[in-house]
Amino acid sequence: MFILLYVIWARVVNLVEILLVIYALLSWFPGAYDTAFGKTIRQIVQPILAPFRRLNLVFAGIDFSIIAIILLLNFSLSILKVVLF
Numbered sequence: 335m336f337i338l339l340y341v342i343w344a345r346v347v348n349l350v351e352i353l354l355v356i357y358a359l360l361s362w363f364p365g366a367y368d369t370a371f372g373k374t375i376r377q378i379v380q381p382i383l384a385p386f387r388r389l390n391l392v393f394a395g396i397d398f399s400i401i402a403i404i405l406l407l408n409f410s411l412s413i414l415k416v417v418l419f
Contacts, residue, residue, distance in 0.1 A: 336418040343414055347407045353379055354400045 357379040360366040367376055386399040 340414055340418055344411060347411050350382065350407060351404055354382075354403060357383075358400050 353375060357375050360372050360375060366372045382403060383399055386402055387397075389399070389402075391398040391402055
């Protein structure tokens, strides 16, 4: 049972990480957020990003919110691994 829980959470973390990277890459292309694909990615990622954007993780004009989320997700995965195993 614990292995299944860990595997499911690991897959969710991987999926969210991929979506966050795609969202970040879309910022490099003008108008990419206005496409159907961009709107879909934005609708999925914005609720995850919103709490971290309030933390004001912008340094030298670069938003580190996505990196903070990825680090937090990986940390949660490692904590779950320690607790379950």
